[in-house]
Amino acid sequence: MAVQDNMGARAPRASLLNDPVIRGIVYQVLVAGAVVAFISWIVLNTAQNLAAQNKTTGFDFLFRTAGFDISFTLFPWSRTSLYWEAFLAGLLNTLLVAAIGIFFATLLGFTLGIARLSSNWLIARVATVYIETIRNLPLLLQLFFWYFAVLKAMPAVRQSFELPLDIFINQRGLMVPRPMPDHEFTWVLVAIGFSVIATIAVGIWATRVRTATGRYPSAVVLASKVADAIVSFLVALLAFTLLGNMISGVSGAVIFGAAILVAILSVTRLAPFSRAAVAFVFGLTILYALLTAMFPDVPPLLVAAGSALAGLAMAWISFERTAERPPSEGRFPLPLLVLIAVGIPAFVYWATGAQLAFEVPVLERFNFRGGVQLPPELVALVFGLTVYTAAFIGENVRGGIRAVSHGQTEAAQSLGLKEGDRLRLVIIPQAMRVIVPPLTSQYLNLTKNSSLGAAIGYPELVNVFTGTTLNQTGKAIEVIALTMAVYLTFSLLTSAFMNWYNGRVALVER
Structure with missing residues (x-):
């Protein structure tokens, strides 16, 4: 019996529509054609409607006079602006x-x-x-709440809340001092940019050395200790100065000596206690100033007691966080980076004789004069x-x-x-x-x-x-x-x- 050999016979060729590659190409062409047709219909329909209304298109209107006011701008604006x-x-x-x-x-x-x-x-x-x-x-709804229920409910201009640093808030917004730098202050801005780059570079380098060797470079550790003392002195000086402004009769020598003592203690085992004291002074003075400005009818003794409690809470938090710190050799050199970021611009500010004055807002009969007014919106x-x-x-x-x-x-x-x-x-x-x-x-x-x-x-x-x-x-x-x-x-x-x-x-x- 003869057996027919079908090994050499070709398989029947599949239809092009059943080929997934061809079918995918067809689908993409159809979708692309539909999108182009839809966009073309919109463009043509818009052009016909504009022509029927005798309107033209173009951006030439951008160079016409606007003729309206804008309540708040970051550059000078008038009705004659474009x-x-x-x-x-x-x-x-x-x-x-x-x-x-x-x-x-x-x-x-x-x-x-x-x-x-x-x-x-x-x-x-x-x-x-x-x-x-x-x-x-x-x-x-939240924006309406903050605008109408909070800011618009603030007192009138003559009864403005006075916040620290000569900041006032009322129905018309927030009044803050206006910085007025001179021409030499440009070098300070350049120094700020340089100090930011230097701070990032030192931080990355110290971290890489720590990753490779298990410890930070000895020079960075030593410089960080010195920077820690300097930063602690500056922060303590600011805190005790605020306290001296609140309590009359405190001399500048006492404030300076207290800041020096905090700086010395910051490099000893008593650092948690010194930082807790500074945190207490900051909490007491700042909260007392805020509460006195916002609630002038509350007895000062009650405000002082509440501020003292808040200061104690801040002191306790500061003490716990500082007490848990590892030895200085194993800590990230944050004080050094802060000193670099602040010290370089401060040195340039002193060396160039630059001046940065502030125009303080002053209350007149109907409004504040000077400063910057941030609208309530x-x-x-x-x-x-x-x-x-x-x-x-x-x-x-x-x-x-x-x-x-x-x-x-x-x-x-x-x-x-x-x-x-x-x-x-x-x-x-x-x-x-x-x-x-x-x-x-x-x-x-x-x-x-x-x-x-x-x-x-x-x-x-x-x-x-x-x-x-x-x-x-x-x-x-x-x-x-x-x-x-x-x-x-x-x-x-x-x-x-x-x-x-x-x-x-x-x-x-x-």
Whole structure:
């Protein structure tokens, strides 16, 4: 019986539509064609509508006179300014709110995230209540609260609350001294930039030597001890000077001698007690000044007693944290870095003879003269965005810390590291790879949420450009396109920076 050999026969060719590669290409071409057709329809339809209304497109309106006022700008503004200057004013106001809000929201958020995991029951519960309450209230409602219920409820100008450092707050906003540097102060600004770079370089170098050898360089340790004494002297001098201003009859010699004593004790085993004393003086004087200004009808003795209790609490916290510090040879040379960051600009300030005067706001009949007046809209928007965004950042930080294996904490404990050092050296660096991605989203949200300032009258980009400029010019397409381009640029730049930072802190697989 003959057997037919089919080994050499070809398999039937599959249909092109069943080929996944060809089918994928077809789908992509169809989707791309649909998108192009949709965009073309929008453009043509818009052009026909504009032609029917005898309207033209273009950005020539940016060079016309605006003819309206802006309540708050970072550069001189008048009705004769141009529309592109209005765009710039709104842009700078938005950047101002975003920069300040991101800075303070990050500090407050990290504090809340760590506090929520604290072993102290009261601190953990307070942080939990704050986060859960703020996260579940609409941001716009919170802005209305801070603006109408808090700032607008402040006293009139003549009954302004006087805060320390010649700062006043009333219904019209916050009045702060205006810095007035001379021409020589430019060298101080250059020195500040140089000192920041030097501080970062010294910190990185000392950390690398510690990683390689197990200890910080001897020169850094010695310089850090000297810097610790100098910084302690300066901080104590400031604290005792504030106390001398509150208590009459204290001479300058006594204040200077007390500061010298604190500096000497800072390099001995009695350092925890000296720092606790300085913390007590700071807590007492600052809180006493704040409470006296905000509640002038409260008896001074009662205010002093409350301030003293707060000072004792700060002294106890300072004593516990200082007593837990490792020996100076094993501590991060923070005093040295602080001295570099502050000492170099201070030396240049003294050597060049630069002057930095402050124009203090002075109350006249109907308003303050001099200083810088921060409108209540700016204060409410910054405060509201900071409080709101910090609650979400706190949850991100808590989740990042929880993501670190508990074995890392046990290993740090076995090495004898205290709780603060465990967080700073072991837990937080590993948690950052989990914290950074959602942290980027919160930065973007804060920047975009600044557009809600239009609801309380703050002249940010949406209020000035998309609101007033659009209504006066009728250039809806151009105005909206520029505004969208600004927020898109903000988002892309922020994401690019945070992605670069995330790449630096991410763990490298081996």
